Amino acid sequence: MERIDGHTLLIGLMAYPIRHSMSPTMHNNAFAKLGLNYAYLAFEIDNDKLEKAVDAIRTLDMRGSNVSMPNKQKIIPYLDKLDPAAKMAGAVNTVVNDNGVLTGYTTDxxxxxxxxxxxxxxxxxxxxxxxxxxxxxxxxxxxxxxxxxxxxxxxxxxxxxxxxxxxxxxxxxxxxxxxxxxxxxxxxxxxxxxxxxxxxxxxxxxxxxxxxxxxxxxxxxxxxxxxxxxxxxxxxxxxxxxxxxxxxxxxxxxxxGLGMMLEQGAEAFKLWTGEDMPVDYIRELLFSEDN
Structure with a gap:
């Protein structure tokens, strides 16, 4: 908890249902391992709440968010830009906030x-x-x-x-x-x-x-x-x-899908932080846990 202070930047995960997700465990342990001042939280957001949730990314100056079912395609009209792969796929699983400009990526x-x-x-x-x-x-x-x-x-x-x-x-x-x-x-x-x-x-x-x-x-x-x-x-x-x-x-x-979740998470981690996720450390942590 000593990592959390007045300068901590929030990253979200918006999907429904999502309480089962391993992503908060993955990202928060990676932040701690590298000493990065971020916190990652899961929010149960369905299509009907999605537009306001995306507005909150800007309003709260969040660094960004992951997006999962059922929002990966529905989120696109609420974003400012798409990277080429996301545009080709017509789906987004990662949003990066650069001074209020929201760019959608797909790392799946x-x-x-x-x-x-x-x-x-x-x-x-x-x-x-x-x-x-x-x-x-x-x-x-x-x-x-x-x-x-x-x-x-x-x-x-x-x-x-x-x-x-x-x-x-x-x-x-x-x-x-x-x-x-x-x-x-x-x-x-x-x-x-x-x-x-x-x-x-x-x-x-x-x-x-x-x-x-x-x-x-x-x-x-x-x-x-x-x-x-x-x-x-x-x-x-x-x-x-x-x-x-x-x-x-x-x-x-x-x-x-655990390995896919890990590797797509590592791609998103790099987009948000500019740092490489300690993948071997996180893999050992996630794969050794009982489900």
Missing amino acids: GTGFMKSLADEGLDIRGKKMTLAGAGGAGTPIAIQAALDGVKEISIFNLDDAQWEQAEKNVEIINRETDCKATLHHLEDKEDFKKEIASSYIYCDATGVGMKPLENMTLVEDPSWFHKDMIVFDTVYAPRETKLMKVAKEAGVDHVLN
């Missing part, structure tokens, strides 16, 4: 790719099946394509995110060498076929997280094969229903 895609690299996994030149085209799925798809993934089959419900999924496919096919296709998540046979021919399956939806922690989009272990990666962007609970199904199938590499 780089966090996803770095978390795979941390595990010694390389998906460049490979095929990915991705469920979800929202605030996490969109930057994951675009960054994976930019980094050299050969083919991405994107699955989404025919809902409000379908238009975003169409945009993602169009951008990827126009701006990268990756081949992207869009599929209806309601078509289970197609979903099963695409997963079977993929090196990695990534679930970037909220299925598996509270209040949907007992659900998974893939319930049959036979859909998976041993020599693949199954990646769930959810990290609370630490082992999701999807991960249990993948492990039952004997999949070699089954990952939750």
Whole structure:
């Protein structure tokens, strides 16, 4: 507590629900480790409170904020600028306040790719099946394509995110060498076929997280094969229903979203402070904790 004084700068996290988040633990321990005078707090903010919450960043002279579901796309009209990756993805997970000018960034895609690299996994030149085209799925798809993934089959419900999924496919096919296709998540046979021919399956939806922690989009272990990666962007609970199904199938590499959360957090940390997060220290702290 001796770090907190009259000069402490506040950084927030705006999402709903968000009390499960590991981000306050991650950032506050990183600030303490480096002796930086910042404090990071989580605020349960839904779409209906978002505009006033963004105004508060300016009013309180906060250094910035993280943004998570369901606000990653809804926040864009309230910001002053977007960095190129956020503009391409149409999603923001990090806001930086420079003297009242709010710039939106997305670090989810780089966090996803770095978390795979941390595990010694390389998906460049490979095929990915991705469920979800929202605030996490969109930057994951675009960054994976930019980094050299050969083919991405994107699955989404025919809902409000379908238009975003169409945009993602169009951008990827126009701006990268990756081949992207869009599929209806309601078509289970197609979903099963695409997963079977993929090196990695990534679930970037909220299925598996509270209040949907007992659900998974893939319930049959036979859909998976041993020599693949199954990646769930959810990290609370630490082992999701999807991960249990993948492990039952004997999949070699089954990952939750904790590593992605760490690496996207490190990118945001650098944007706010100009310092490198002590990633090894934070990884040991987060991965050793029981969920």
